[in-house]
Amino acid sequence: MRERLSMDKDWLFHLGDIAIPAQNSHKAVYGNAKAGGLTGAASVEWNDNEWETVNLPHDWSYRQPFDREGGVPDFGYKPRGIGWYRKKFKLSPSDNGKQLLLEFDGIATHATVYLNGSILERSFCGYTSFVVDITDRVFYGDRPNLLVVKADASVSEGWWYEGAGIYRHVWLTKKNALSIAHRGVWVNPVKLDGESWLTNVETTITNEREEEARFELLSRVVRADGEVVAEEISAGVAKAGEAIVLKQELPLVSPLLWDVDSPHLYRLESILLEDDERCDGANTSFGYRTITICPDKGFYLNGRRLKIKGTCNHQDHAGIGVALPDHVHEYRILRLKQMGSNAYRCAHHNPAPELLDACDRLGMLVMDENRNFDSSPEGLRQVENMVTRDRNHPSVVFYSLYNEEPLQGTPIGRNMFKRMKEAVLRLDNTRPILGAMNGGVMEDEGTVDVMDIAGFNYMHGGYDRFHEKHPGQPMIGSETVSAFATRGNYISDTGLQFFDSFDREKANWGNTARESWQAINTRDFMMGTFVWTGFDYRGEPTPYEWPSVSTHFGILDTCGFPKDSYYLYQAFWLDEPVVHIAGGWNWPGKEGELVTVMAHTNCEEVALYVNGELRYRENVDIYEQRQWEILYEPGTLRLEGYRNGKLVGVDEKITPGAPCSLRVEASKPALLGDGRDAVVVNVYAIDAEGRFVETANSLVAFSIEGSGVILGAGNGNPNSQEPDHLQERRLFNGCLQLIVGSNAGSDTITLTLQGEGLQAVAHAIPVESVEEPPYVPSVHERYINNWLLTQDIALQRPDPNVEIHPTDMNSWEKVDVSFGPQQMLQGAEGYVIYRSSIALTERERSSNPYLYFHAVSGDSEIYVDGKLLAKQASPWPMTVEVSLDGVELGEETVLSVLVGIKPDMYKPGINGAVSMGLRQG
Structure with a gap:
């Protein structure tokens, strides 16, 4: 199986x-x-x-x-x-x-x-x-x-x-040799009339045998609760070496739909039978949903108009680079969902499979993007890989074939795009295909009008002009905004290379969040946006260089700590009331000075109080928000939000005291002790009253005990050059993050954190005892396998240390002793010589090395650099261990084994692997 x-x-x-x-x-x-x-x-x-x-x-x-x-x-x-x-x-x-x-x-x-x-x-x-x-x-x-x-x-x-x-x-x-091919199952549900669906299944069966195979394929649609809701069995015949495709249609009425709000998933069980016995099987996760694009009204999911509220993202995360444990992918998608985002653009490359799994489970639409704009055989292979790997994911609703290519507005680019699009359509004709363009959209011989959707990167001043020229062409903001902000910072400082958080700093090609969302949301024909970016990412530290090592574009920083713009997008993208104060309220020495405060809200009206005194009560335009310059005085800043005159939301910022301790929050209640799981641990500076201190930047040391390991640490500071893998890290504007991975075991993890001037904190993370997932263990022996064997069996005992001429490829034969005995030695009589060599390091020579022959039969003599170290006579295979301790070994150690054989011996010669081991100490 x-x-x-x-x-x-x-x-x-x-x-x-x-x-x-x-x-x-x-x-x-x-x-x-x-x-x-x-x-x-x-x-x-x-x-x-x-x-x-x-x-x-x-x-x-x-x-x-x-x-x-x-x-x-x-x-x-x-x-x-x-x-x-x-x-x-x-x-x-x-x-x-x-x-x-x-x-x-x-x-x-x-x-x-x-x-x-x-x-x-x-x-x-x-x-x-x-x-x-x-x-x-x-x-x-x-x-x-x-x-x-x-x-x-x-x-x-x-x-x-x-x-x-x-x-x-x-x-x-x-x-098995008769099996379902790798990526050999494609599930393509199609909605018919009313609530009727047809689950189209294409299954590729491969027969790697040397004879014809007859089989049956049983396909079952299984609901999340385990109930089988549809099934079909089909018979097939595959010739030797042949791959055939079986097509099945499984009807279903009123399936639970996959949607961004209720992402119902089904499982297709594929069972391959031969002579009524199961010989292979595969499980494929999928969902029932429809997608429609309209040039006038945008994107529809399951017949419901849905504005795309997306972000673009690279794949790295603070503390761990691009080597993300599976849970960190889920953590990142959850952060975006909580912001109100419903779509994720994989910029500019195919994502890890686990990210798409998380999007399926959590209800996040995906623009799956190809990395290289290339119509060569290699380029087409990359496109085909993307499609065959990802086409069963219900979250994937767009394929993007390129990002910002110089050839995008040219006839050459047009030809390339058409060939790449054809490669996609041969494998999957159910999803619209686009490219993300930063120019060339008005060219008649470019790529844009052979796309299913025109992808606009920025250029929002051209939306209307393009729509007038191409009224039948659907449009999307494939990349928008490029605004700058630094988490927890409220004064832009070019010297420190920090930006403020009031949605006014932006790249010269970009827009503020408010400008961009207004341009998208007020045009029905724009199906939505993908904001650059959801998370900050390492590299491309625009507009600065050193000491900046990460970007400033993110709505969240590299750890996933929200910037103030996170709540601005909540105001744009969520229906429930959002009331948030953008601005610090901890300004020692600035009493009586004007400071900036901004409202991020979707309420019709807000009221701003300072220490209980009403300062402002004003209506709010959601695309403008409200901003004030007010005199700072320590205490409580309170923002109230009203709808229809009714108080529906409140946010407060209270001037904290000095930081004295740390608050620790884990992204999930327990860790699986399977050696693969991980948890995100967020750490916050707090004062004696438990209030967050957003100005704390203390150095924090940390250690771990139990069934876990600290994989890395980060703090979201785009200008920090602190190592990610050391056991200490500074807070940045009050925040720090650890990524903790599990070891195999069930001992409770205890994290101990000690910050400068802060009370030490111990935080326990329970570890659930589970079996390790099945894995292939490694072997750490050093094997010697470059053996030569004399072609002729000598009747007289030869010199076991005879020299081999460098060009002699014929009187000596290269053999692989691990396959067992040489058939030419069976029933023979005389002598043969085996010859090999091994290079040893100084550490190996000083670590009591030994040779281990797993199976040697005959009258054997083992020589090392011409010296006889072991003799053994046995008519059947036996192990031999040869100590090299005390032997003066050179950089290239020559091994010679002389074997005397007789006709009645069982498997004469070296007929098993030879390895070298070390006895430390």
Whole structure:
């Protein structure tokens, strides 16, 4: 049956490229040209004992120090470069005959994947998930497999912080030779008349056998409560090596609809039967919903007009770079939902699969965006990967094929777009396709009129002109605003590179939030907006450079702490009353001075009180809001909101005392002790009365006990160069965040935090005892496998240390001893020699090394650098351990094994893996 196992645990990692010494001998050149013969870090023999052990997801870039002189502002001044990963793992003999697939969710940036000394795949996009079939190239049983990934992040695809390394999950899928293909199920529900639906299912069945296979496919639609609400069974025949597609139609009446407010999900159970026995199965999450676009009225979901209230976002998060645990994706989507957002643009690349899962569960519409505008075979493959991976997600409602391309208004761009669009439509014709344009929209021979939707990046002064020219073309603000703000800051300061929070600072190409939303919301033909950006992100520190290392665009900072604009968008996007004071009320030494205060509200009228005294009561235009300059006096600032003359909401800011302690809030009540879960821990400075102190910037040290680990820390300061991975971090304007990951176990986690001048705080996080998800364990032995064997069986005892001429490829044969005995030795009599070599580091030579032969049969003599170290005579395979302690070993240690064989011996010779171990101390 099908198994999907995590490959995330216990990789060995080396930062930097690995120079392979030039090997000009015929032997080296000849061997490197053969399958499985690669040398260097991709080879089994490469010494990785000094490498670091890491778990995935892994981003090495964010842990590097900031580099002001050599770093790139767009990348947040973080070095990238090249890194190598190695994982050795074993497969059971029972896996022989199954199809084995490796799935990489994302590697930054260009990647080369090796298995057992051969190149398997090259990836040219850091955001594309890809799958490699390893069935033909694996070992079973005692011999481990070596998976190696070279991640070349010295190349870039974007102009923002992209991270570096295997920053998303890796999976191993084992399935039968007759099975459902990877990404082989597409569920496409179609609404008929009334409440009737047809669940169209296309299932691809692959037959990797050498003979024809007959089968049945049972497909079931299962509701969230487990009830089967529709099913169909179909028969099929697949020839040897053939993939066939079965189409099924499962009718259903009145399904629960997937919607942004009630995201009901269903599961399609696909069961493959052969001779009435289950031989494979797959579960596919999907939803019933309709989407319609109208050039006059915009976007409709399930027949209901819905204004798109979206944000654009990159994928990094404070403290952890782009290596986000699954829960952090959900945390970020929840923050946006609470703001009133209903849509998420994946800017400018395919997201992690877990983000789309979170959008499905939580009810967030998605614009799924392709990274590279490219109609070459490689570019089309990237587009196809996006579609086949994501088309079952009900949250995905748009495909965007590019962002701001110089060719967007040209005939060449038009031809490219059409070819890419055709590639999408061959796989999925249910979603509108667009590009995000920052120009060229008025060109007749450009891309815009071959799009289903015209995507406008900024250019809001051109909405009406374009609509007049193309009245039948739907339009969306694919990227808008680009306003600047610094969380908790209320005075712009170019020296400090901070912005105020009153929605008046913006990029020269952008608009304020109020200007942009008014332009969108007052035009029915504009289906909505995607604001740049939901979250601040590392890199592209516009308009400044050093010391800024992150952007100032976000509605939330890099941690997800809301800026004041968060409440302005709540006022725009939520129906319930919103009343928020934008402005600080803690200004020591400024008593009697004028300070700015602003209302963020969707109420018709507001009243502003200072220490109980009414200062203003005024009507509010939602697109303008209200702003006052008032004399500061410590105490209570109170804002009341009224609808129809009735008080419906209140916000207060009370001048706090000095910070004396910390308040700790976790994003969920408990952590799963599965070694994969995570929790976001937000920390706030408070005074003696428990009031938030937004001016606190103390250094806080933290430690952890129990079944957890601190993955990183951040504070949302766009100008901070503090390391993300140390056990201390400053508060920024009163806030700090820790990302805590789980270890396998159930011991309660205790976080201890101690700030300068603040009372120490211990915060407990319960850990639920659960089984670890199934994973592929790593093997950490060092294996010796570059063995040569004499072609001829000598009748007389030869010199076991005879030299091999460098060009001799014929009297010696390269053999893989892990596959078992050489058949040519069965029933023979005489002598053979095995020869190999191994390079040892100084640490290995001083750590009591030993050789371990898993199976040797015959009269064996084992030599190391010409010295006889062990002898064993056995007519059947036995283990042999050879201590190297006290042996003077060179940098290149030569191993020779002389084996005397006789006709009656069982499996003569070396017929099992050979490894080297270390006895520390």
